[in-house]
Amino acid sequence: MKISMRPSRLLLVATLLLPAFAFAKEKADLVVTGATVVTMDAQRRVIEDGAVAVRGDAILAVGPRAEIEAGYDAGRTIDAHGSIVMPGLINGHAHAAMSLFRGLADDLALDDWLRKYIFPAEARNVTEEFVAWGTRLSLLEMLRGGITTYADMYYFEDAVARVTKEAGMRGVLGETILDFPAPDNKMLAQAFTYTQDYLNRWKGDPLITPAVAPHSIYTCSEKTLEDSAALGRRNGAPILIHIAEAPFELEQSRAKHGLTPVAYLERIGLLGPDVVGAHCIWVDQADISTLTHFGVGCVHNPSSNMKTAAGLMPVVEMLAAGEAIGLATDGAASNNNQDLFEEMDLAAKLQKFARRDPRALPAEQVVEMATITGARALHLEKQIGSLEPGKKADLILVDTRAPHATPMYNVYSQLVYALKASDVRTVVVAGKIVMEERRMLTLDEKEILAKAQEYKKKIEASLAAPTAN
Numbered sequence: 351m352k353i354s355m356r357p358s359r360l361l362l363v364a365t366l367l368l369p370a371f372a373f374a375k376e377k378a379d380l381v382v383t384g385a386t387v388v389t390m391d392a393q394r395r396v397i398e399d400g401a402v403a404v405r406g407d408a409i410l411a412v413g414p415r416a417e418i419e420a421g422y423d424a425g426r427t428i429d430a431h432g433s434i435v436m437p438g439l440i441n442g443h444a445h446a447a448m449s450l451f452r453g454l455a456d457d458l459a460l461d462d463w464l465r466k467y468i469f470p471a472e473a474r475n476v477t478e479e480f481v482a483w484g485t486r487l488s489l490l491e492m493l494r495g496g497i498t499t500y501a502d503m504y505y506f507e508d509a510v511a512r513v514t515k516e517a518g519m520r521g522v523l524g525e526t527i528l529d530f531p532a533p534d535n536k537m538l539a540q541a542f543t544y545t546q547d548y549l550n551r552w553k554g555d556p557l558i559t560p561a562v563a564p565h566s567i568y569t570c571s572e573k574t575l576e577d578s579a580a581l582g583r584r585n586g587a588p589i590l591i592h593i594a595e596a597p598f599e600l601e602q603s604r605a606k607h608g609l610t611p612v613a614y615l616e617r618i619g620l621l622g623p624d625v626v627g628a629h630c631i632w633v634d635q636a637d638i639s640t641l642t643h644f645g646v647g648c649v650h651n652p653s654s655n656m657k658t659a660a661g662l663m664p665v666v667e668m669l670a671a672g673e674a675i676g677l678a679t680d681g682a683a684s685n686n687n688q689d690l691f692e693e694m695d696l697a698a699k700l701q702k703f704a705r706r707d708p709r710a711l712p713a714e715q716v717v718e719m720a721t722i723t724g725a726r727a728l729h730l731e732k733q734i735g736s737l738e739p740g741k742k743a744d745l746i747l748v749d750t751r752a753p754h755a756t757p758m759y760n761v762y763s764q765l766v767y768a769l770k771a772s773d774v775r776t777v778v779v780a781g782k783i784v785m786e787e788r789r790m791l792t793l794d795e796k797e798i799l800a801k802a803q804e805y806k807k808k809i810e811a812s813l814a815a816p817t818a819n
């Protein structure tokens with residue numbers, strides 16, 4: 351039997367099918383459209399009336415609105431008119447759970463603040479549950495302020511990872527190791543076992559990068575530092591550490607080792623392209639060359655450094671040397687918030703003021719520190735930090751219609767000097783909306799705030815009680 355179709359009918363079928371093929375759009379799960387898109391890509395493209403298409407956890411395309419709308423069929427569309435759409439901000443150094451100590455002891459020298467207040471308060475209060483609630487409080491604050499990735503150094507880091515994952519946020523989360531009893535591990539050997547288990551549990555997670563965090567050269571012996579680095583390297587995990595934060599650290603290092611903190615860390619073999627150093631304030635030109643040579647990411651914490659009078663990070667010299675410098679809030683106990691918009695503003699102004707040169711650190715470079723250069727500092731630049739096809743879909747919508755944001759001539763100036771964390775409308779991490787028009791979708795805001803109030807009472811009572819030891 352022969353099946354045939356008359357030529358006229360064939361033509362009709364072809365004509366009917368043609369438009370479907372000609373206009374077949376690629377499927378996208380989410381299209382964010384109509385915004386000023388600040389890509390932070392290599393060309394630093396800023397696209398007026400632009401759009402971003404997302405599928406799964408990754409960016410499919412970034413371009414003019416007409417092009418993206420014509421090319422992609424969106425499962426979900428977010429109208430972003432009146433907003434900047436940009437990469438989610440990267441907070442390169444925090445102690446998230448310490449937000450429960452916000453404002454507990456202020457206006458003190460760093461070593462006094464740590465040894466007389468923070469370490470005792472931690473010894474009496476920090477449990478796994480405390481860490482979970484304190485971290486949730488920080489995640490709430492950070493997400494509401496447009497931070498989509500943060501690096502953390504604290505205790506019970508497994509709980510930090512768990513609540514971070516629940517909140518749908520990205521984290522490089524380091525279990526803190528130091529030579530005195532910590533809230534989670536009373537003995538150093540326990541701390542190493544805990545950290546190994548922690549690394550095993552989270553290795554390969556799409557949102558969580560587990561890390562090892564030897565606290566600093568003044569709280570860790572040479573052996574502890576070496577063992578921490580070895581543990582990180584055996585497991586392919588980043589190493590997070592405070593480097594050259596305070597004048598006393600430099601003095602002690604010179605007296606004990608005859609070396610600057612950076613030279614000492616080089617001598618013991620800790621430096622490498624897997625290291626993220628917080629602060630890096632007391633560094634000379636040779637130290638800067640060393641940090642750059644080893645590919646160490648450095649993270650600037652302007653609020654914390656100004657508040658504890660730790661000193662001025664030589665950001666300008668370090669950027670000129672090619673150093674990857676991120677931006678961060680540090681813990682809310684030394685800041686006292688986790689607002690990266692404020693850090694951008696302060697980072698720019700601190701360099702200008704200290705150097706008496708308004709050209710010292712321009713707004714665009716500061717936005718880079720909070721996004722793409724910050725990603726390099728955390729060694730995550732292949733995944734995050736810019737809006738480009740193939741990268742993770744971590745993006746934020748920042749409203750530009752408020753009086754303090756109108757008019758807008760230069761988008762980088764606006765972000766650094768005018769806009770606020772509270773201008774962030776919507777936050778997407780790995781393609782998932784976690785805050786929509788300022789409504790949190792992954793965290794119970796009311797419950798977290800109530801718990802924080804409860805903890806305040808407990809902490810106050812614990813400090814009023816006579817010392818246990």
Ligand SMILES: [Zn+2]
Binds near residue numbers: 445680681
């Ligand atoms: Zn810190």
